Every structure is written in C-alpha cells, then in structure tokens.
Amino acid sequence: MTRIRWSAVAPGVALAVFTLALLGRYLAPNDPEQPVAVPWSVPSTQLPFGADALGRDVLSRVLAGGANLLGVALTAAAAALLIGVALGLVAGWWPRWAGHAVRWFGDLLLAVPALVLALVLAVALPGAAAVVVAAVLSGAPLTARVVAAQCATVRDSGYLHAAVERGEHGAVVLVRELLPALRGLVAADAGLRLITALQLATTLAVLGFGPQPPDPDWALMLSENLPGAALNPTALLAPAVPLALCALLCAATARTATREREGVW
Amino acid sequence: MVRQRVERPIESATSDSEPLVVTGLSVRRVGDGQLVLPATDLRLGAGEVVAVVGASGAGKSSLLHALLDSLPSGLRRDGGVVRWRGLPIPEGRAARRWRRAHCGYVGQDPILALNPLWSVARLVGEQLSGSRRNRALRVREVCDLLGLPAELASRRCGELSGGQAQRVALARALATEPDVLLLDEPTSALDAETRSMIVEAVRAHPGGCTLLVTHDPFLVSVADRVVDLSPPATVTRRSPAARRVTVPTPSTVTSPPVRSLAAVPLAPGHGTAPLLAVQGLQVARPDGTPLLEDVHLNLAHGSWTAILGPSGSGKTSLLYAILGRRPVLHGRLLLGGHPLPADVRQRDREQRRAIQLVGQHPAGELNPVYRVGPAVARPLAVLHGVGRRERAREALRLLGSVGLAAEIAHRRPPALSGGQRQRIALARALAARPSVLLLDEPTSALDRASAATVLDLLDRLRDDGLAILSVTHDPTVAARADRVLHVHPRRLVEGRTDGPLPLTDNQTEESGAR
Structure with missing residues (x-):
C-alpha cells in the first residue's frame, strides 16, 4: 500500500528541479564563462560533464544556464495564462457579447503560426520580450477558448445562480465562484502553457535570438555543443536532459493538479 | 469485523x-x-x-x-x-x-x-x-x-x-x-x-x-x-404483510431554537398588500415556448403555497421567473406592493435578499470547492455584513436547525450525500434571511425523518412571517401548505384537477386542510 505514486511526487520533484535551475549559478564549481580545460575534454572526476568547444566546464554552464530560460518561460506562461483565463471567464459568462468578440479575435491570432509570429517579433524586440509576447498571442486565445467552453457547462449551475441571487458583484461571481470550479482545467492548462513557452524560448535561443555567447544557456549550449557531439557527447546531453525533464515535470504536475481538483477531499 | x-x-x-x-x-x-x-x-x-x-x-x-x-x-x-x-x-x-x-x-x-x-x-x-x-x-x-x-x-x-x-x-x-x-x-x-x-x-x-x-x-x-x-x-422489524415503509432513524441532532434566524419582514409598503404578488405572469421555456399563462399568485406573510403538477409542466420555470432567473414575457411582480424588476440583475440587494430559492438538484446547488460552513455563512456576509466569528456560529446553528451535525461544516459538498446537500442548500437560503422562500422539491433527497425535521423548521419560520412557495410531488410537503395549486394545462388552478390526481396519498386531496 505504501507504493510511491509518481503523480504524488511529481509536484515536489518539479519544484526542486525548477529551484535548482533558477539558483544553480550559485552552485557552479567553476566560472561558466572561463576556459578551465582542453576543448572537448571528456568527463573526468574534475569535470563530471567534460568541457565544451572553448574548454569551459559543462557542469557549471548547465547549472547556470537554466535560470534565464526558465525565467522567461515562466513569465511568458504566467502572462498567457492570466490573460487567457481572464478573457475566457468573461467570454464564458457573457457568451453573447464578450464571447463573440473573444472568439473572433482569438481565431484571428490563431491563424498566425506561433513560431513565425515569434521570429517576426524577435527581429524587433529583445529575445525574452519576443518569447513573452509570442506566447501570449498564441497561447492566450487557446486558454480563453477552453475556459469559455468549460464555463458554458457550469454557468447554469445552481451555485452560480445562487451567488447572483444573493447579490454578489459580477466580478466576485467570476473569481470566487466560477474560477474555482474550473481550477482543474486551469491547472492543466498552466502546464501546457509552460511547456509551449519553454519550447518557444528554446527555439528562439537555438536560432540565436535569445541570449548571446558567451552567456550560459541550455538552448544556446545545444547549438554550441552540437559540432562536438562525437568528441564529448555529454556536453550535448547535459543541457538537453534538464530541458526535457522540465517539460515532463510540467506535464506530470498539471495532471496531478487536475486529478486532485476532481474530488479528493 | x-x-x-x-x-x-x-x-x-x-x-x-x-x-x-x-x-x-x-x-x-x-x-x-x-x-x-x-x-x-x-x-x-x-x-x-x-x-x-x-x-x-x-x-x-x-x-x-x-x-x-x-x-x-x-x-x-x-x-x-x-x-x-x-x-x-x-x-x-x-x-x-x-x-x-x-x-x-x-x-x-x-x-x-x-x-x-x-x-x-x-x-x-x-x-x-x-x-x-x-x-x-x-x-x-x-x-x-x-x-x-x-x-x-x-x-x-x-x-x-x-x-x-x-x-x-x-x-x-x-x-x-x-x-x-x-x-x-x-x-x-x-x-x-x-x-x-x-x-x-x-x-x-x-x-x-x-x-x-x-x-x-x-x-x-x-x-x-x-x-x-x-x-x-x-431498524424496526417489519412484517412482510405490512406495507414496507421505512421507519428511519430520528435525526441525531436536536434542532436548536430557530427564532433568531427568522425572516426579516419587508418594510410594509401598502397596508394590506401581500408580501409577493404575481400578476398575469406568462412563463416560457428558454426557447420561447409558453409553459404557463396568466399566473396570479398572492403570497402573504406566513403563508405556504404548494404547486403540484405533472413533470415538465413549468413549475420550476415559474419559480425561476419569480426569482428573476428567466425572462418573463408578460405580467408583473410586486414585492411588498412595489414593482419588482423581472431580471434579477436589475434588482437591488434588498430585493434579492427577499426572495431565495432552494433548487431541485442538490448536487449542483453548492460550489464543490468551498467547505460547507463558509458556504452557508456567505449570504450573511454579503447581505447582512455579519462578522466572521458571528457568521461561523450562525452557520453552525443553521446547519443544526436543518438536522445536520456540526462536523459537516468542515466537509466539502462532493463528500456529502444528496440529502445532506439538499439541507445545506436550504440552510444557505435561510442564511440570507429571506421574506419569501421558493422551494423546488425540497424533500426529494430526504428520508422521512429528515424531511419532517426540515418541514417542521419551515413551519416554525412561517410563524415569524416567512412566506413559502413550494413546488413538489411529495404529499407530505403539500399537506403542510395552506393552499394547493395544480398546473392544469398551462394554468394554475385551485385544488384538484379533473384528470387523474397526480397524488396517491389521501392527505393532500383536501387542499386547504390547514
């Protein structure tokens, strides 16, 4: 009976990995931007992950390279979620007026591929800002849609009517009564938004629109260390694994959150 | 074991x-x-x-x-x-x-x-x-x-x-x-x-x-x-020959006195005006098909009116129309002699407080997220500005008065039974201290003893001026009413209908029994 369930530990693991990535630069044993060994050194006891093209410590660069990427992704996801949920609630509660407007405008945005949008924005804006704006423009309409659709199924609930009938203010009904009823959906959507934001940030960084060398950054490391994959494959894997892990943990956490909201009391 | x-x-x-x-x-x-x-x-x-x-x-x-x-x-x-x-x-x-x-x-x-x-x-x-x-x-x-x-x-x-x-x-x-x-x-x-x-x-x-x-x-x-x-x-032993009606457990909670949660009477508008008057109301389905026409109803302080009728005849729609949940095609509503807007959103706080509904589907009446205590206490905060501790106490008292134990206050609705939720919804409606209480099948999920507790409570609240309008199929509810109305194709008529009476129990055939 004491089998450890993955869904139960996922949130804890996710929190630990994200914290480690955000604060990792203070744990780095070497300066991530200074050469300390021969280029493409293979892993050794001194350098557990070996060295990269310029002989810099890969472990230190991995520890320091997550903060920026995850910071941007978290900001972008939070912005997309916040705006999407707000629009979705309004659209779902007033389906006639706001609903049509939100759907029309959202469809317009969804017609533009997110990556193209991000690339165009990246030319005009700094990389991080481009990621945030692109994530909001491509993600918020999706969030708004699912939230509005879910609203439609609960908006005739007795408890929502009862709230209106006891004189609760409109905004209070939305935030206090309607939003909690949708929190499983919102939790699941938060995971999705974070994963897509992470992908967007990674893509832009790999393409060179994000942080510039010699900054340590997981995505940048992927493109930097690709040529030396035959000499020191660890240098390529070291940033790839935490990137994948973060995405997986987001998905697992979102699933746990969804399941718990569905009625474990 | x-x-x-x-x-x-x-x-x-x-x-x-x-x-x-x-x-x-x-x-x-x-x-x-x-x-x-x-x-x-x-x-x-x-x-x-x-x-x-x-x-x-x-x-x-x-x-x-x-x-x-x-x-x-x-x-x-x-x-x-x-x-x-x-x-x-x-x-x-x-x-x-x-x-x-x-x-x-x-x-x-x-x-x-x-x-x-x-x-x-x-x-x-x-x-x-x-x-x-x-x-x-x-x-x-x-x-x-x-x-x-x-x-x-x-x-x-x-x-x-x-x-x-x-x-x-x-x-x-x-x-x-x-x-x-x-x-x-x-x-x-x-x-x-x-x-x-x-x-x-x-x-x-x-x-x-x-x-x-x-x-x-x-x-x-x-x-x-x-x-x-x-x-x-x-459990009482039943003989197979006897009609097997359960004699359920008496509710474990003795009802505390409920005088203090009495309905707040509206400031009298015109001397003899009924508390709530429904005049020539036409009730329609959301798609516009008429369900009830020319409904006239007067609810006086302390009265109990029951509406009976076949399934789908528009009883619930009538309650929704009075409540302002559904648009009204014709007719008007007067509360304490003053006109009442048809849409709940146009009613002021006092008008909203005056009319409260206990809905038909216990599972949908309560937000699954909130614990029972705060849910019942909420109307006290919104409508009456009662302080936090006083509110919690009052919520417990209300739960007790509908026959629920205090420990239920800490639970959330999904963990509770239909009958418990139905009574919680009633407690919440009473917390608003309404003048008119609309009940849609108030005992549908309750066993005899719980139903009796609830009906006794409502009877006591009537003495303080609460007017009740209930839609029901339950003869024991109809038996409490001063006045029983039937839905006769699209009309509300007094007493019994010509067709087969939709009730088998003798006690309700006499409509004005009280």
Missing part, C-alpha cells in the same frame, strides 16, 4: 438464482478513514427488485458506487466481494468491463450527468448498436415506456425539466437492456402517475434485476425486498 446487516428476504432464494451477490462491502473516507458504509451484504435475485433505504447519509449511494467500483476519489472500498453469477469481480479494469457489459446506472441528479447540449434522442440511443433505424425505434420504444412525449426527442437536454431529465437518464440506462439496473433516487422529481410508469418499466425490463436507492414509500412498497442501511439499533 464484518457486521451482518439487516436484510429480510421475502422468499428464500437459492444461490444459483441470484446473479449478484455482495458480501461484506464497506466504504471508508480516504482523508480521515471514517467508515461511510459499514460492511454490508446484499443479494439480488434474477428479476428481483430490491430497494435500499436508510437515513440521509447512511451510505446508500456509496453502496451503489462501491458495487460498481466507481467510488469518487475521496472514498475507497475497504473490503468485501462482489460476485456476478458466482464469479468475484476484481476492482479496476474487470469491474469496469463488467459494468459496461451488464449494468445500467442512473445516479442522483442525472441532469448533471447528461450533456446539456445533446438532444434527447442522441443521449438515449448513444450506447445502442445496430442500424440507424433500429436504434431510432428502440429509442422511441423506451421513451414511450417512460411517458416521454415524441416531441421531446429533438430537444436539448439542458432544456428539460428535472422530471424529464430523470426519465431520459433512465431511458438511457434501459435502452441497452442491462442485466442489472442500479437506480439512485430514480423518482425524486416525478409525480405519482409518472412514478407508476417508471415502476412498470423497471418491472418489465427483461430478465434483469434492479437495485434501487430510494426514500419514496411508493417505490419501497413495490420492491420485492428492502435492505435498510440505518444503524441496526433503529
């Missing part, structure tokens, strides 16, 4: 004629490990109809869920074996397969389980196989059996009345001719005539056996056997 539950077989059946045998099934809450359903034995013979009765919160619905292995995640099966034709059904995938292949289930508040956007025909026929024509025929057949009119087939489920939705859910379960039919309060929203139709349909379903959870004495009386889940000390 398996305690044998009281079960009285009418005729001793041999084991091979009993397709479904349940032994020692018990259910616990996950959080605090509290026993929700003590070990229960149950046998269901072929073609047999077994009624499960017991006080509100005795674990009746949990028994059905445990049997089907579909317990909500807050509850878990603690022990026991379910055997189907002699073979035990393990939990998990096997149970799911068995459920799909052999069981038809209708839960409490089926309207919440039916997709509101699907048409009735699509819902009923969803699980059928065969050609399109045969499916349509079968749907038609089942709907006829349950008295669902043909024009209903194309209507969306969200537009159905409570009683219609209940029958659609049953039709959906019956359509596939399941071997076992499990019904949870299948008649809570139905009038007597429709109820007998349901009984016939259930009786007629070929070769199958039926397990039904109910508070309805009529349904209990037609069952072959009755299983009582009340604690053994309070």
Whole structure:
C-alpha cells in the first residue's frame, strides 16, 4: 500500500528541479564563462560533464544556464495564462457579447503560426520580450477558448445562480465562484502553457535570438555543443536532459493538479 | 469485523438464482478513514427488485458506487466481494468491463450527468448498436415506456425539466437492456402517475434485476425486498404483510431554537398588500415556448403555497421567473406592493435578499470547492455584513436547525450525500434571511425523518412571517401548505384537477386542510 505514486511526487520533484535551475549559478564549481580545460575534454572526476568547444566546464554552464530560460518561460506562461483565463471567464459568462468578440479575435491570432509570429517579433524586440509576447498571442486565445467552453457547462449551475441571487458583484461571481470550479482545467492548462513557452524560448535561443555567447544557456549550449557531439557527447546531453525533464515535470504536475481538483477531499 | 446487516428476504432464494451477490462491502473516507458504509451484504435475485433505504447519509449511494467500483476519489472500498453469477469481480479494469457489459446506472441528479447540449434522442440511443433505424425505434420504444412525449426527442437536454431529465437518464440506462439496473433516487422529481410508469418499466425490463436507492414509500412498497442501511439499533422489524415503509432513524441532532434566524419582514409598503404578488405572469421555456399563462399568485406573510403538477409542466420555470432567473414575457411582480424588476440583475440587494430559492438538484446547488460552513455563512456576509466569528456560529446553528451535525461544516459538498446537500442548500437560503422562500422539491433527497425535521423548521419560520412557495410531488410537503395549486394545462388552478390526481396519498386531496 505504501507504493510511491509518481503523480504524488511529481509536484515536489518539479519544484526542486525548477529551484535548482533558477539558483544553480550559485552552485557552479567553476566560472561558466572561463576556459578551465582542453576543448572537448571528456568527463573526468574534475569535470563530471567534460568541457565544451572553448574548454569551459559543462557542469557549471548547465547549472547556470537554466535560470534565464526558465525565467522567461515562466513569465511568458504566467502572462498567457492570466490573460487567457481572464478573457475566457468573461467570454464564458457573457457568451453573447464578450464571447463573440473573444472568439473572433482569438481565431484571428490563431491563424498566425506561433513560431513565425515569434521570429517576426524577435527581429524587433529583445529575445525574452519576443518569447513573452509570442506566447501570449498564441497561447492566450487557446486558454480563453477552453475556459469559455468549460464555463458554458457550469454557468447554469445552481451555485452560480445562487451567488447572483444573493447579490454578489459580477466580478466576485467570476473569481470566487466560477474560477474555482474550473481550477482543474486551469491547472492543466498552466502546464501546457509552460511547456509551449519553454519550447518557444528554446527555439528562439537555438536560432540565436535569445541570449548571446558567451552567456550560459541550455538552448544556446545545444547549438554550441552540437559540432562536438562525437568528441564529448555529454556536453550535448547535459543541457538537453534538464530541458526535457522540465517539460515532463510540467506535464506530470498539471495532471496531478487536475486529478486532485476532481474530488479528493 | 464484518457486521451482518439487516436484510429480510421475502422468499428464500437459492444461490444459483441470484446473479449478484455482495458480501461484506464497506466504504471508508480516504482523508480521515471514517467508515461511510459499514460492511454490508446484499443479494439480488434474477428479476428481483430490491430497494435500499436508510437515513440521509447512511451510505446508500456509496453502496451503489462501491458495487460498481466507481467510488469518487475521496472514498475507497475497504473490503468485501462482489460476485456476478458466482464469479468475484476484481476492482479496476474487470469491474469496469463488467459494468459496461451488464449494468445500467442512473445516479442522483442525472441532469448533471447528461450533456446539456445533446438532444434527447442522441443521449438515449448513444450506447445502442445496430442500424440507424433500429436504434431510432428502440429509442422511441423506451421513451414511450417512460411517458416521454415524441416531441421531446429533438430537444436539448439542458432544456428539460428535472422530471424529464430523470426519465431520459433512465431511458438511457434501459435502452441497452442491462442485466442489472442500479437506480439512485430514480423518482425524486416525478409525480405519482409518472412514478407508476417508471415502476412498470423497471418491472418489465427483461430478465434483469434492479437495485434501487430510494426514500419514496411508493417505490419501497413495490420492491420485492428492502435492505435498510440505518444503524441496526433503529431498524424496526417489519412484517412482510405490512406495507414496507421505512421507519428511519430520528435525526441525531436536536434542532436548536430557530427564532433568531427568522425572516426579516419587508418594510410594509401598502397596508394590506401581500408580501409577493404575481400578476398575469406568462412563463416560457428558454426557447420561447409558453409553459404557463396568466399566473396570479398572492403570497402573504406566513403563508405556504404548494404547486403540484405533472413533470415538465413549468413549475420550476415559474419559480425561476419569480426569482428573476428567466425572462418573463408578460405580467408583473410586486414585492411588498412595489414593482419588482423581472431580471434579477436589475434588482437591488434588498430585493434579492427577499426572495431565495432552494433548487431541485442538490448536487449542483453548492460550489464543490468551498467547505460547507463558509458556504452557508456567505449570504450573511454579503447581505447582512455579519462578522466572521458571528457568521461561523450562525452557520453552525443553521446547519443544526436543518438536522445536520456540526462536523459537516468542515466537509466539502462532493463528500456529502444528496440529502445532506439538499439541507445545506436550504440552510444557505435561510442564511440570507429571506421574506419569501421558493422551494423546488425540497424533500426529494430526504428520508422521512429528515424531511419532517426540515418541514417542521419551515413551519416554525412561517410563524415569524416567512412566506413559502413550494413546488413538489411529495404529499407530505403539500399537506403542510395552506393552499394547493395544480398546473392544469398551462394554468394554475385551485385544488384538484379533473384528470387523474397526480397524488396517491389521501392527505393532500383536501387542499386547504390547514
């Protein structure tokens, strides 16, 4: 009976990995931007992950390279979620007026591929800002849609009517009564938004629109260390694994959150 | 420790004629490990109809869920074996397969389980196989059996009345001719005539056996056997010859005095004006089809008016119109002599407070997220600005007055039974200190004793000036009313109708009994 369930530990693991990535630069044993060994050194006891093209410590660069990427992704996801949920609630509660407007405008945005949008924005804006704006423009309409659709199924609930009938203010009904009823959906959507934001940030960084060398950054490391994959494959894997892990943990956490909201009391 | 539950077989059946045998099934809450359903034995013979009765919160619905292995995640099966034709059904995938292949289930508040956007025909026929024509025929057949009119087939489920939705859910379960039919309060929203139709349909379903959870004495009386889940000390021995009406447990909570939560009377407008006057109201379905025309009603302080009528005749719509939930085509409302806007959003706070509803579907009345105590206390904060601690105390007192224990205040609605939720919804409506209380089937999920507690409470509140308008199929509710109105095709008429009276109980035939 004491089998450890993955869904139960996922949130804890996710929190630990994200914290480690955000604060990792203070744990780095070497300066991530200074050469300390021969280029493409293979892993050794001194350098557990070996060295990269310029002989810099890969472990230190991995520890320091997550903060920026995850910071941007978290900001972008939070912005997309916040705006999407707000629009979705309004659209779902007033389906006639706001609903049509939100759907029309959202469809317009969804017609533009997110990556193209991000690339165009990246030319005009700094990389991080481009990621945030692109994530909001491509993600918020999706969030708004699912939230509005879910609203439609609960908006005739007795408890929502009862709230209106006891004189609760409109905004209070939305935030206090309607939003909690949708929190499983919102939790699941938060995971999705974070994963897509992470992908967007990674893509832009790999393409060179994000942080510039010699900054340590997981995505940048992927493109930097690709040529030396035959000499020191660890240098390529070291940033790839935490990137994948973060995405997986987001998905697992979102699933746990969804399941718990569905009625474990 | 398996305690044998009281079960009285009418005729001793041999084991091979009993397709479904349940032994020692018990259910616990996950959080605090509290026993929700003590070990229960149950046998269901072929073609047999077994009624499960017991006080509100005795674990009746949990028994059905445990049997089907579909317990909500807050509850878990603690022990026991379910055997189907002699073979035990393990939990998990096997149970799911068995459920799909052999069981038809209708839960409490089926309207919440039916997709509101699907048409009735699509819902009923969803699980059928065969050609399109045969499916349509079968749907038609089942709907006829349950008295669902043909024009209903194309209507969306969200537009159905409570009683219609209940029958659609049953039709959906019956359509596939399941071997076992499990019904949870299948008649809570139905009038007597429709109820007998349901009984016939259930009786007629070929070769199958039926397990039904109910508070309805009529349904209990037609069952072959009755299983009582009340604690053994309070179960009265019944003779097989006697009409098997349960004598349920007296509620564990003694009602505290309720004077203090009396309705706040409206400032008298005109000297003799009734509290609420409904004048020439026309009530329509959301799609505009008229349901009731020219409704005139006067509700005086301390009066109790009951409205009876067949399922789908617009009773709930009338309550919604008074409440301002639904647009009104014609007519007007006067509250204390002053005109009342038709739309609740245009009413001021005082007007909203004055009229409160206790809705028909207990499961949908409470936000699943909030604990019961704060949910009941909320109207006190919003409408009366009562302080936090005073509010909590008052909420407990209100819960006590409807016969609920104080520990319920810390639970959330999904963990509670239908009857408990129904009473919580009433407590919440009373917390608003209304002048007019609208009740839609206020006792549909309650056993006799709980219902009596609730009705006594309402009677006492009337002495303080609360006016009550209730829509009901329950004779015991109608018996409390000063005035009983019937829905006669599209009109409200005094007393009984010409057609077959939708009530079997003598006590309600005299409408102005009080």
